[in-house]
Amino acid sequence: MVKPQLQTRKLNLWFGKNHVLHDVDLSVYSQKVTAMIGPSGCGKSTLLRCFNRMNDLIPETRITGDVLLGDEDIYKNGSDVSRIRAAVGMVFQKPNPFPKSIFNNVAYGLQIQGKIRRSELEERVEQSLKAAWLWEEVKDRLNQSAMSLSGGQQQRLCIARALANRPKVLLLDEPTSALDPQSTAKVEELCLELKKSVTILIVTHNVAQAGRISDYTAFMYLGDLVEFDKTEKMFTVPADKRTEAYLTGVFG
Amino acid sequence: MKTLKEKLFQYITYLAALFTILCMLAIIFGIFREGLPLFRVVSLKQFIFTNNWYPTHAEPAFGALALIVGSLAVTLGALLIAVPLGLGSAIFISEIAGSKLREAIKPIIELLAGIPSVVYGLFGMAFLAPLVRQWFNLDTGLNVFSASIILGVMIVPIISSLSEDALSSVPSNIREASMALGATRSETIFRAVVPAARNGILCSVLLGFGRAVGETMVVLMVAGGAANIPTSIFEPTRPITSTIAAEMGETVVGDLHYQSLFALAILLFLITLATNLIAELVFSNRRR
Amino acid sequence: MRRRKLKNTLSTVILGFALLVTALFLITFLVHMFYKGSMVLSWEFLTSVPRNSMTEGGIWPALVGTFLLTVLAVAFALPLGVMTAIWLTHYGKPAWLISILRVAINSLAGTPSIIFGLFGMAVFVNIMGMDVSVLAGGLTLAILALPVIINNTEEAIRTVPHEFTEASLALGATTRQTITRVVLPTALPNILTGAILSIGRVAGETAPIMFTAATFYSRKLPTSLTDEVMALPYHIYALMTEGTHPDKQVPIAYGTALVLLLMVLLVSATAIYLRYLFRRKKQW
Numbered sequence: 001m002v003k004p005q006l007q008t009r010k011l012n013l014w015f016g017k018n019h020v021l022h023d024v025d026l027s028v029y030s031q032k033v034t035a036m037i038g039p040s041g042c043g044k045s046t047l048l049r050c051f052n053r054m055n056d057l058i059p060e061t062r063i064t065g066d067v068l069l070g071d072e073d074i075y076k077n078g079s080d081v082s083r084i085r086a087a088v089g090m091v092f093q094k095p096n097p098f099p100k101s102i103f104n105n106v107a108y109g110l111q112i113q114g115k116i117r118r119s120e121l122e123e124r125v126e127q128s129l130k131a132a133w134l135w136e137e138v139k140d141r142l143n144q145s146a147m148s149l150s151g152g153q154q155q156r157l158c159i160a161r162a163l164a165n166r167p168k169v170l171l172l173d174e175p176t177s178a179l180d181p182q183s184t185a186k187v188e189e190l191c192l193e194l195k196k197s198v199t200i201l202i203v204t205h206n207v208a209q210a211g212r213i214s215d216y217t218a219f220m221y222l223g224d225l226v227e228f229d230k231t232e233k234m235f236t237v238p239a240d241k242r243t244e245a246y247l248t249g250v251f252g
Numbered sequence: 253m254k255t256l257k258e259k260l261f262q263y264i265t266y267l268a269a270l271f272t273i274l275c276m277l278a279i280i281f282g283i284f285r286e287g288l289p290l291f292r293v294v295s296l297k298q299f300i301f302t303n304n305w306y307p308t309h310a311e312p313a314f315g316a317l318a319l320i321v322g323s324l325a326v327t328l329g330a331l332l333i334a335v336p337l338g339l340g341s342a343i344f345i346s347e348i349a350g351s352k353l354r355e356a357i358k359p360i361i362e363l364l365a366g367i368p369s370v371v372y373g374l375f376g377m378a379f380l381a382p383l384v385r386q387w388f389n390l391d392t393g394l395n396v397f398s399a400s401i402i403l404g405v406m407i408v409p410i411i412s413s414l415s416e417d418a419l420s421s422v423p424s425n426i427r428e429a430s431m432a433l434g435a436t437r438s439e440t441i442f443r444a445v446v447p448a449a450r451n452g453i454l455c456s457v458l459l460g461f462g463r464a465v466g467e468t469m470v471v472l473m474v475a476g477g478a479a480n481i482p483t484s485i486f487e488p489t490r491p492i493t494s495t496i497a498a499e500m501g502e503t504v505v506g507d508l509h510y511q512s513l514f515a516l517a518i519l520l521f522l523i524t525l526a527t528n529l530i531a532e533l534v535f536s537n538r539r540r
Numbered sequence: 541m542r543r544r545k546l547k548n549t550l551s552t553v554i555l556g557f558a559l560l561v562t563a564l565f566l567i568t569f570l571v572h573m574f575y576k577g578s579m580v581l582s583w584e585f586l587t588s589v590p591r592n593s594m595t596e597g598g599i600w601p602a603l604v605g606t607f608l609l610t611v612l613a614v615a616f617a618l619p620l621g622v623m624t625a626i627w628l629t630h631y632g633k634p635a636w637l638i639s640i641l642r643v644a645i646n647s648l649a650g651t652p653s654i655i656f657g658l659f660g661m662a663v664f665v666n667i668m669g670m671d672v673s674v675l676a677g678g679l680t681l682a683i684l685a686l687p688v689i690i691n692n693t694e695e696a697i698r699t700v701p702h703e704f705t706e707a708s709l710a711l712g713a714t715t716r717q718t719i720t721r722v723v724l725p726t727a728l729p730n731i732l733t734g735a736i737l738s739i740g741r742v743a744g745e746t747a748p749i750m751f752t753a754a755t756f757y758s759r760k761l762p763t764s765l766t767d768e769v770m771a772l773p774y775h776i777y778a779l780m781t782e783g784t785h786p787d788k789q790v791p792i793a794y795g796t797a798l799v800l801l802l803m804v805l806l807v808s809a810t811a812i813y814l815r816y817l818f819r820r821k822k823q824w
Contacts, residue, residue: 052710086712096703099726109711112721158707165712261716262631268623269641272690275683276644279651282659340558348552359812364566366737366808368744370773371573371797377780378790379572405565412562436544438551459650466652468747469773473780493654493747500658500751505666517658521651528650 004068005030005199006051006169011065013046015058020046023065024225026218028169033191033200035214035231037207039246042220044203048171051201052088053081069168086113089162089198090171094178095154097146097161102129102138105146105157109165124164131197132160133190152183156190163198170194172202176209188213207247211235219243283521287514290314299515305479307499307509314512316519318481322396322489323520325482326471329400330407330464335457337404338411345412346419347441358413365409373473376402381474390486392476397485399475403467407460414459418452419445451534458531462524468493492516577798580791586799589759594779595788599796604761605674605769606800609753610743612678612765613685618735620682621689622724628690629697630719649687653747656684660752675765677753684748685738692734696727729818736811740804746773756782772800 004027013021021043028034036044049055050067053074067074074084086109097105106125110116116124125142129135134156138149146157155175162170172191176184191200191213204210210217210231217231219240227234227243238244291299294314302315345354380402381393388397422445430444431437446453476488477498490498496513503510584598591597624641632638660680670676700723708718724731746754754774762769776796783789 054706054710057706057709082712082714084712085710090710092703092706092710094703096701096707098704098707098722108708108713108721112711112713112717161707161711258714258716261719262627265623265627265631268620269627269637271620272624272648272686273641273644275686276648278663279648279655279659279683282662283655286658286662337558337562340555341562344555344559348555359809359816362812363805363808366740366744366804368746368773368800368804370744370746370776371801372569374776374780374793374797375569375573378576378794405562405569408562436548438548439544442551462650466650466654468652468654469777473777493652496654496658497747497750500661514658514662517655521655524650524652525647528646532646 003030004028005070006201007066007068008047008050009066009068011047011050011067012063013043013050013055014062016060020223021050022223026225026228028199028201029216030199031195031197032215033195033202033213034216034218035210036201036203036218036220037205037210037246038220038226040205041222043223044218044220045173047220047225048090048173048201048203051169051171052085052090054085054090056081086165087167088169088171089165089167091155091158091162091173091175093174095151095158097149097154097157099145099147101143102146102149102157103142106161106164109161113165128160128164129157131163131194132156133186133193134160150183152179152186155179155183155187159187159190159194163194167198169199169201172200174203174205177205184209219246221246280521283514283517287511287516287518290508290511290515293508294512300519303481305495307512308502312508314508314515316492316495316512316516318479319490319492319495319516320519321481322475322479323465323471323491323493325396325485325489326399326403326475326491327461327464329396329485330403331457331461333401333404334407334411334460334464338408338456338460339415339453341408342412342415342419343441343446346416347437347445358416361409361413361416365413367406369406369467369469370473372402372406373469376470376474384486388486392488394474394476395486395488396475396482399471399489400485402470402474403464406467406470407464410463411456411460414456415449415453418449418456421452422448451537455531455535458527458534462527462531465527466493466520466524468497472497492520496520573794573798573801576791576794577801580795581798585795590757593785594757594783594792595785599770599772599775599792599799601758601761602770602772602775602796603799605754605771606743606773606803608674608762608769609677609681609749609771610739612674613681613742614735614739616679616682617685617689617738621686622693622731624686624690625693625697626719626724628694630715630723645687645690648683649691653684653745656680657748657751659683660748665752671766672751672753672755672768673766674753674762674769677749677769677771678765680748680752681742681745684745685742688738688741689735692737693727693731696730696734697723699730700726730815733811733815733818736814737808740808740811743807744773744800744804746777749774750777772796772803776800 006028008024008026011021011024024047036048038044046055055061063075069088098108103125106128107121110121110124126135129138134153137153146154149157176187188209194200214231217234218228219226221242227238227240234243235247238247299314299316301317303317304313304315305318306313345357376398381398384398385393426444426448427440430440471491472494475491475494477490477494478488479490482489496516500513503513586598586603587600588598589600628638628641657680660676664670664676664679665672704722704726705718708722749771753769754771755768756778758770776793779789779793
């Protein structure tokens with residue numbers, strides 16, 4: 001049995017009195033793409049945001065259970081949230097580059113970690129942009145505003161920005177829902193390439209997308225993790241009736 | 253190291269916030285400390301309800317009724333002018349004018365709101381007052397009437413811009429619903445839109461009141477300055493603010509006269525504070 | 541139906557009339573001020589000192605005084621206001637302290653300017669012993685400008701999209717880093733235009749400096765922060781009410797008023813125009 005890169009044990013989450021996640025036990029394996037699917041409001045994005053503690057930002061959030069990154073409990077008292085978030089990159093639904101230059105967007109994560117030599121910074125920015133397949137498109141205009149890029153380019157810039165921190169895990173929250181089909185295809189291909197070096201957890205509304213890119217799939221429904229398995233297996237012989245109904249489009 | 257910087261930064265912003273609160277408290281403390289001692293000599297009732305302001309007489313008297321009435325007279329006069337003009341303009345801008353005109357007028361209103369009051373005071377004193385004196389054949393044009401006009405025009409931008417905000421935040425489906433029922437535009441405005449913006453408009457009038465009652469330079473220069481209860485709008489008067497400004501120079505720090513002017517400031521502060529709190533209540537009602 | 545239509549037309553006319561009357565009054569006001577003021581306005585008027593008990597000469601010391609007071613006020617109020625706004629938007633705990641702060645800000649904003657003047661006189665001039673000085677006046681004006689700057693900065697910060705903050709935090713930035721590297725730079729144009737608008741407001745105030753900073757007549761420029769100064773608004777007031785030669789002093793008052801008016805209008809117009817540009821250029 002491979003050791004999981006990310007793991008939750010009996011994870012429960014409340015927003016105020018609203019019980020959003022119920023006893024979730026999920027394992028995300030190293031250098032694989034794991035997709036989380038399920039109807040709107042099932043808690044998949046909330047679960048994703050537990051892995052880099054972004055739910056901390058929402059007032060009156062309460063969490064019980066463990067979330068492990070490798071061997072480390074990331075909700076342990078006194079753990080450094082900034083370091084965890086740098087190690088667990090995240091890309092959002094809507095591309096959200098800063099209103100800064102392309103270069104400064106990618107450099108941001110490195111600069112906030114502390115002083116870094118200019119040459120090293122430039123090298124890391126280039127590496128990250130190359131890894132996100134954006135280098136060729138932007139190498140001549142690194143000082144232009146990131147806002148001048150197209151939507152698909154902006155999203156790959158956000159991926160490059162996250163990669164610059166050399167994260168162990170990349171969380172993608174419906175990264176293609178605001179993109180056109182061509183840009184979507186490019187991001188999907190990119191995921192398949194990136195999984196060689198980083199563990200990917202992706203939330204998607206698009207069942208076909210999960211089928212195309214993921215190795216494992218988790219199906220969530222009303223705050224429960226209903227089923228988790230190899231994608232191939234779940235898509236051919238789902239174990240649970242609700243999974244089957246969702247995959248065949250009965251609800252969703 | 254990193255957490256130290258975090259803490260320090262947060263602490264600095266926290267201190268800034270506390271300091272802002274402290275400023276408010278210091279103002280309250282400052283004027284109460286200097287003004288309250290007056291009431292060892294004069295009762296509050298005497299201060300507010302008697303009409304004999306002789307602070308420098310051998311036997312000084314501190315009945316501020318005439319000053320209070322003076323303040324209310326010019327303020328009400330100003331509102332009588334500013335509410336119709338400001339509200340009318342706001343309705344026209346929001347409901348009748350096209351978006352181009354609206355985009356052009358809004359910054360102009362904002363600009364006008366910033367005109368220094370002393371310039372209005374000069375205009376009232378040197379231009380309006382002589383005209384008023386001529387037209388109505390008076391001894392002096394520096395009176396309640398002139399002061400009200402200038403003060404009124406001064407607060408038109410406040411009333412019109414806040415009312416305009418209130419009107420344009422009325423959802424357009426209310427207008428459509430009314431029009432679809434066959435109402436004319438004016439019926440829609442006065443029966444559907446204005447009632448829906450009622451609280452915001454009330455708020456703008458309250459803030460206009462607060463601004464007018466606290467305005468100093470205009471009344472100091474244009475209202476004439478006689479500490480009597482005016483019997484007609486063409487008589488001069490001396491509102492609270494101009495009394496403070498005009499007499500402070502003659503006082504000795506800590507004497508009764510000095511204290512009495514601070515007591516007037518307390519009164520003025522309480523009036524504007526109450527106005528603001530009511531406006532706040534009205535406004536939070538609107539949001540709910 | 542005819543009557544309803546008539547009523548409709550009539551009310552439109554009346555509403556338009558309200559706007560027209562306001563506009564006519566303000567145009568009369570502006571034209572009059574420009575006409576009267578331009579008669580004495582000259583380069584010499586701006587750059588020379590008053591002479592012959594203020595019946596001749598210019599307003600140079602008053603210009604300098606107003607400039608110093610304004611700069612001082614904004615220099616105090618801007619950092620304090622921005623920091624307070626940051627606390628309000630990003631730290632703001634506990635909730636009751638926020639409520640108290642909000643009441644304080646609103647009350648400060650609604651307090652008549654003469655009360656700031658009295659406060660400045662009682663506290664800065666008398667208790668703290670600053671005397672009538674640029675410093676006392678600048679501090680008084682700073683407190684007056686504070687609520688304007690806080691409200692404006694808060695609004696500017698709140699228009700920074702939440703996505704930027706989220707992205708920064710998700711990259712491992714701390715709250716402070718997010719504020720100083722993403723939120724403030726993004727909000728900066730709006731914070732600055734607000735600060736410029738508050739300059740316009742501060743420069744035109746008379747009542748707060750009457751007893752804290754301003755002097756009727758001074759031929760020399762202030763040499764230190766503890767000197768009293770002439771200031772444009774107070775100069776106008778003094779010429780109009782305390783002068784002994786109205787025939788010569790009223791024209792000077794008009795000239796001074798025109799200078800003050802132009803300064804305030806230009807500064808505010810610049811701010812409003814910049815804000816318009818930033819909004820149009822805004823890419824998010």
